[in-house]
Amino acid sequence: MEIPPKKPHFFKPILPGFKNGLKIPIGFLKYLKGHDHHEHAILTRGGKKWLVKVNGRRLEEGSWKEFVEELNLKLGDVLVFKHEGYMKFDVSIFDSSHHCNKEYAKYEDEDEDEDEDEDVTHDKHLSQSYFECTIRQYCFSKGFLWIPKHFAVANGFIKGNKKYGLIIIDETQTKLWNLMLKSCNTKVYVADGWGKFSADNCLKEGDRIMFEIVTNGETPIWRFRVISNAETLIRKGFSNKEAAKDMDLSDSHFICTIRPYCLSKHFLYIPKQFAIENRLNDRKCKIIMKDKQRSWTFNVYTDGKTTYIGSGWRKFCITNCLKEGDRLMFEIISKGETPIFRIHDLRGSSSLQPEVKKKKLNAKRKLMPQVSASASVDANSHFISTIKPYTINNPVLYLPMDFVKSNGLMRRREMILIDEKRRSWSVWLGKKGHKFAIKRGWTQFRNANGIQVGDTYKFELTNNGTIPIVHFHCKYSGN
Known part of the structure; x- marks a missing residue:
């Protein structure tokens, strides 16, 4: 299980327009407490400091131009921003021509035997800027990944019998891997570093991943992500005609009925007309959906004539106890870089709040007597405890083992916490020593x-499905 780093960092490839500033990745903002109130950031390298302006999540103005000129930044370089606290960042550079930071590591030129797997089949779905592939057994047994020939040719990766650097970053731009591309006659494959990349991302046979070119200089930079089941089905021609029948729409909203594919495949189609009218059909972007009290962030994907909500949809369904036949209306209220939607629940008394199921579950439970201990435990539903100093000094909250075992949580790895304002968080579970x-x-x-420290809280399990849902009652008074 990944532990949050003491000094988190993010990577930024230098792209056109960098002389005017760059943006901090959205996923990194969680490490910048109260970032909305900061007006400046301090960038440091080799004893030098630059004071730059913070505009939203963009670093710009101030000494930014001096920072760019003094470090001689150029297209293809990758900057590493290591957070030192507050809004101070120590900056390192991965040079585009040498693909490594001299302060970090040196790469040795080691020739390796080049094997070819006769059984490998390349995925046909690719363009000049990206390709998708399925992880095969040879990727692990032989330690490399073949690159589709058309993609390699289109991007000039076939260079006789040579090998050269490749940088891969993840979607959040907080992780980076140095690998090697090897060109052998008319074939190209990812070699040195592939084993570590596979292990770090827990890749397994059958996984589908996409590689997208960020820059294609002397040392190419690629961004990667794992392809969802929804995208795989669409690649295979999964039809959305049945779903389209359930959608009433206008330029500003659409109404849909939750169908089995929404719950089993974890995505939701967006009607074609609505997507075109609101410019969702020709880009990949994030959208924010809000009800009266809460908000959710989703990824929207497009593939040819199809647009759909993917990442984030599964958590939304679980949190709101959606089931087949439920009807929702999605109304667009902002069409900016990150579109914003308002959600209207058409389920009547069910509502988008999981309180109904909570009450039903509570009515069925027979509460067990609370035991006398530091955390009083009801093995069927909840426990009550107080916040100890360790929960403030460390990024963990221990759960009573009786509660964990009686609810089968030892087998779970993810959980959703819902607070009293009905906001939700996805958290990860795991063993820590002899505790959970x-x-x-x-x-x-x-x-x-x-x-x-000293706050009394109630930890109430309201849904013990594949991803358990817990209502966390802060400052619980027993009422």
């Missing part, structure tokens, strides 16, 4: 709710 705890995600939940 909420690990990744606890700090964000704790800070958002202002939890302090």
Whole structure:
């Protein structure tokens, strides 16, 4: 299980327009407490400092131009921003021509035997800027990945019998891998570093991943992500005609009925006409959806004539106890870089709040007597405890083992916490020594709710499905 770093960092490839500034990745903002109130950031390297302006999540103006000129930044370079606290960042550079930071590592030129797997089949779905592939057994047994020939030719990766650097970054721009591309006659493959890349991302046979070119200089930079089941089905021609029948729409909204594919395949089609009218059909972007009290962030993908909501949809369905036949209306209220939608629940008394199921579950439960201990435990539904100093000093919250075992949580790895304002967080579970705890995600939940040492809380399990849902009652008084 990944533990949040003491000094988190993010990577930024130098792209056109960088002389005017760059943006901090959205995923990194969780490490910048109260970032909305900061007006300046300090960038440091080799004892030098530059004071730059913070405009939203953009670093610009101030000494930015001096920073660019003094470090001699150029297209294809990759900057590493290591957070030193507050808004101070120590900056390192991965040079585009040498693909490594001299302060970090040196790469040795080691010739390796080049094997060819006769059984490998390349995925046909590719363009000049990206390709998708399925991870095969040879990727692990032989330690490399073949690159589709058309993609290699289109981007000039076939260079006789040579090998050269390749940088791969993830979607959040907080992780970076140095690998090697090897060209052998008319074939190109990712070699040195592939084993570490596969292990770091827990890749397994059958996974589908996409590689997208960020820059194609002397040392190419690629961005990668794992392809969802929804995207795989669309690649295979999965039809959305049945779903389209359930959608009433105008330029500003559409109404849909939740169908089995929404729950089993974890995505939702957006009607073609609505997507075109609101410019969602020709780009990949994030959207924000809000009800009266809460908000969710989703990724929207497009593939040819099809547009759909992918990443984030599964959590939304679980949190709101959606089931087949439920009807929702999605109304667009902002068409900016990140479109904003308002959600209207058409389920009547069900509502988008999981309180109905909670009450039904509570009515069925027979509460067990609470035991006398530091955390009083009801093995069927909840426990009540107080916040200890360790939960403030460390990014974990230990759970009583009786509660964990009686609810089968030892087998779970993810959980959703819902606070009293009905906001939701996805957190990760796991063993820590001889104990079981909420690990990744606890700090964000704790800070958002202002939890302090000595606070009494109620930890109530309301849905024990594949991803358990817990209502966390902060500052619980027993009422």
